[in-house]
Amino acid sequence: MQLIFDGHNDVLLRLWTNMQGGTDPVAEFRDGTDHGHIDAPRARSGGLAGGLCAIYISSGHHAPRKPDLNGHYATPLEAPLERQPSLDIALAMASIAFRLDRAGAWRLCRSTADIRSAFEDRTFAAVLHMEGCEAIDRELQALETFYSAGLRSLGPVWSRNNIFGHGAPFAYPASPDSGPGLTEAGFDLVRACNRLGILLDLSHITEQGFWDVARTTDQPLIATHSNAHALTPVARNLTDRQMDAIRESHGLVGLNYATTMLRSDGQENADTPMSDMVRHVDHMVKRMGIDCVALGSDFDGATIPAGIGDAAGSQQMVAALRAAGYDADALAKICRENWLRVLGKAWHEG
Template sequence: MQPVLDGHNDVLMRLWETAGKGGDPIAEFRDGITTGHIDGPRARAGGLVGGLCAIFVPSRQGPRPTFDRGTYSSPLAEPIDQPAALAAAVAMAGIARRLDREGVWRLCTSTVEIRRAIDDDVFAAVLHMEGCDPIDADLYALDLFYAAGLRSLGPVWSRTNIFGHGVPFAYPSSPDTGPGLTDAGVRLVKACNRLGIMIDLSHITEQGFWDVAKVSEMPLVATHSNVHAITPVTRNLTDRQMAAIRETGGMVGLNYATSFLRPDGQENAATPLTDMVRHVDHLVEHLGIDGVGLGSDYDGATIPSEIGDAAGQQALVGALRQAGYGEDDLVKLCRDNWLRVLAQTWRE
């Protein structure tokens, strides 16, 4: 079994929703359930040893795509008021801290801690924020979340906030869909560089990508995006963007969402693992073997049925092995590339 460190998942949002319905999020992760994608038992079964766990506050009404003969487009999701987003984010951070306190997982802020958790057979969680809607323009909340363990963030999700503009979900479409960072977004990027917080470019517009590239001193990273040349959705990266990521020593995590994998852009669990391998091949060609990892989007997307959930993680590893990736390559793809980029960003 090849242990996997995942670049992105939404398990905290699922656990928060469980708590909102009166359930026990700690027991859910510790003991396991039959829905969703990640919990402790399934992670152990599939060799998923940890990952970047996102604080993500959903919009009250998500984007409603319109479909026309195999194409689709949707408006940006509705913005969220900062106080409401902050309340939800604090609750998710609280769940993350409780899981740590109960020994269900280990909240890690260094690669030394990640490696130690893996050695101890404890799920290594890194706190991430997907869309900085909970953060105020003066960045006071950023410092508080950093103190709580936040070490990675994406300035925007697929909606607009005070820091910038996200891409809508559309196929086929360029990721160049609108403006990029605001002045507040520039200040956010500089603050992340100062603190040592990784910046995720997965949901930002192409203009926003280039804005971050101009401002940031750290490796460029897209934790859960795929190849636009194969699947031309707004969320995927162009070859030019990948060249810029490679130049900074950054990386891209393969997203398991079927609509970002299939050439037809459709959300369909009957998506073969060969589609995933094709994206990895292209990413490796343009980024090098040191610039590619896995960023599942577990609990946030429809994934191929051959994987199913975290317990099926090794199905992808097996497909990559069958495609000719050796064990040294698989170690890099499955965890060491993430450890390298995190260590560089965190100035270890």
């Protein structure tokens, strides 16, 4: 079994949402559930050894994709969120992460040594990530606080705009060059993340924002959960030119399991073959090299292929890649070692 470190999941959102209805998030994750994609028993079964766990503030009424007769759609961006309610929810999600850590249900990791130690102990290695920085103030005081609490990765925007930049919409077919990039506050955020050692995620930002980060950051360029625009032309996927820049920075792209970002028709349909996942990996490896490709499932945040189902089916992805000719060394890189390399670089580990 190949141990997998995954670049993106929304399990904290699921646990927080269910907690509003009275569910104990520690018991739900530690003991297992039939809801969602990830809990400790299913993760162990599937070799999912850890990942970036997102603090994500939902708009609460995300507009559904409505394809026209040609299968095309353009979902409007959600309205910006107010900071104070976003901060309250972000703190609540962080508190769930801390409770899981104290209960031994997972280990909250702040270094690659922490991650490897969790692997050895067969404990889920959770890294606190923030997907969209609506909870962060313009002066970045909250950023310092969240960093001290364990935040080690963030995406400046989700697919909506905020004070730091502009998000790419959910649209097919569409270019990621869909609007402006970083604001002045966004450039300050990038520089602060460089100083502190917080990974910058480029998965939801516009193409202009991608290039704004590229010319400002001293980190490898990383998209935690994105795929190839050349194969699936949704606005959230990366162009070959963006992938070239990621290769040149020795960065990384995590394969997103969302069917809308895998299928050539851009549709949300769990009846999506594993071959669609393999062809995206093949394209990214050909474009960027084996050292720059990893996994970023979007578990608990997307419709994924039925052939995987949930965290327990994670080895199905490994098996599909093995059948496509990827050897043990290549699989180790894709499954975890490439992630550990870029995390160590972003976190100033040398």
